[in-house]
Amino acid sequence: MPELTRRSFIKSALTGSAAISLSGCTLLPRKAGNQSPQQYTGAIGLQDNRFAVSAIAPDGKMLWQSPVGSRCHSGCNRPNTAQVVFFERRPGWAFYVFNSESGDRLHRIEAAKGEHFVGHGVFSPDGRYLYAPVNRYEPGEGIIAVYDSHQHYRRVDTFELNGIGPHQITMHPDGQTLVVGLGGILTHPDYDRIKLNLPTMKPALLMMDRLSGDILARFQPSHHQLSTRHVDVAQDGTVYAAYQYQGPAHELPPLVARYRNGRYEEIDFGAATHRELGNYIASIVAHPENDLVAIASPIGGTALIFNSRSGKVIEKAAIPDCAGVEALAGGDFLVSSGRGKLVRMGKGKPAEEIASMPVQWDHHLV
């Protein structure tokens, strides 16, 4: 190794220890909803290009940190069990199943030949089946791969999406409908992350029956380059989609859409806000306890909360590299960033940094 430069010294100083400093409070807020465990699990980046999945407890203690072979993106808790699943990032060649209390790795399941994961997945409400969006990269087809946790995560089914580039998947509160963001972008692992079909993208928000795999609805955004990447569903069944615009930066199209009462509508926050979002949304979360929705943009370094009925922005904060959003008990949101920050945001109060850790949180906390 050559002499340590100032920069690499600072880098290692920043990433070297695992201490967490909680600023201004001794407990992290509780998550909303009581199905998921009261801890935050996320994919993290460490120094020297090493990666892990890590969980922290509400008291800010790091519960565990489990090394993984390559950078992970997001995951999901398995209902009624102490298991959490995390997926490698595009191209994701595997997903990991951890004991969510100890961090012990229970399984590493590789993608089938010719397929890779895209960083997301969701369980059936009974916790048995894992639904994972997958890219079948030679033909360039998006599918949902179904794994049975009762059979050591054996692959048991495949649902066609008739489209390219699925990304986030979530479960509708009806327990039967899968909601899928179809980004529309064709990639191939041989070509790094080159977007191969920008002129002919066909992004969509999809609803799928989780048992039959039938596509129940397909909504297309107002521009073919509005990559429909992230999705969430409110308790009342309103579905939200968040876009990442692939066109030039000076164009400022809508970035969020809502489906309810039989209508798919895009919400326009106005040019100034779209500019602050950098035409890019990394997460969207509808709060289960109220009518608020939060989004975060690492490109714009902006997180905001809007009212789901009026579409009006009610709070906004500048948080560099913010990407992850969690709903908290009591009605607030928790935003995480690639700089190790956890920031609490809520209606009618200033955004508050509640923790700073020497890790880089990848996009999503679960």
Added chain:
Amino acid sequence: MTRLALTFLLASSVAVSPLAAATANNADSQTIEYRKQWHSDVLTGYQNLATQGQALSSQAASYCQAPSPEGLEQTKQAWLEAFLAWQQVRFVDFGPVEQGNRAWQFQFWPDPKNLVARKASYLLKDEAPITPEKVSESGVAVQGFPMAEYLLYDQAFANGEEALPAGRSCKLLLAVTRHIADNGQSLANDWQGFQSNYLGSDQYTDTTIRSAMAGLEILEERRLATPMGLRGNGKRSVYSADAWRSEASLAAMGASVQGLKQSFLPAFSKLLTDRKQPDLAEQIAQQFDEVLANFPELDRPMAPLLADDNGYKLLQSLYIDITQLTSLVNDRAAVELGVVRGFNSSDGD
């Protein structure tokens, strides 16, 4: 919950009164001056790329018409000059160079699976005629400098039956260099057409600074630290560098730094000075010169330097100079200006 049974609906739009639309639309009159300068400086770089690309294409045509060892050398030289012209503007990762993956068309890299060689072999063995259309539809690994470099420099290829000036190989060289020339020309034209959007949109100031930051980071981490064995598996390997076939990896780094100095630094220095950071602007300008002082001594093949500990010291010295430049721009200036590249913002999903 009623089950859904809808399909293929197009979005309608609900307009919501924006919070701060009033402040948005008029471009910042101060930063427009920097963008004017950047636009002009990048245009100069793009025009040079167009000119060198055209020269490469013409030289390849002359060579294939009347092949000779001298002609081959001249074609290699023309390739190198055009490639270095590309290196000078390679940091620009927004605007017209994004259209149709043009940046990737110019230089498909990294190529860990050696797609360039595989595609060449496939195209040369295929029966179908090699035409500009064929090149256009064959993907980015076929369309740019690495493919032309393979045909001109690859040692195994040069010793094989299909070596230049064999008919199909010449046809491929002609089509690829034509593609490079056309891309260079349209890029320069489109950059001119992009002027009003670029000047009129304030966010392109940050975008431009971020592109230089990304260019420096790629230079430090992927183009230099990785082949030096400072990243990844810790093994020194010239094959992790770009342009190893032509042994131009280091010269290309010099050209990229030179390009940043010519096309990025002038407006950037002015911006820093206007933001009350004249000392930092001066330090950055000096550090550019520190890096460039490694050249032309380092305009030479990288592989022997990786193999020899004394030679390796030259690379270490370049590495340290580049890290310090990256640190000044990506850490210090970025913090002063509030421009950030992050773990998530620079690797989208």
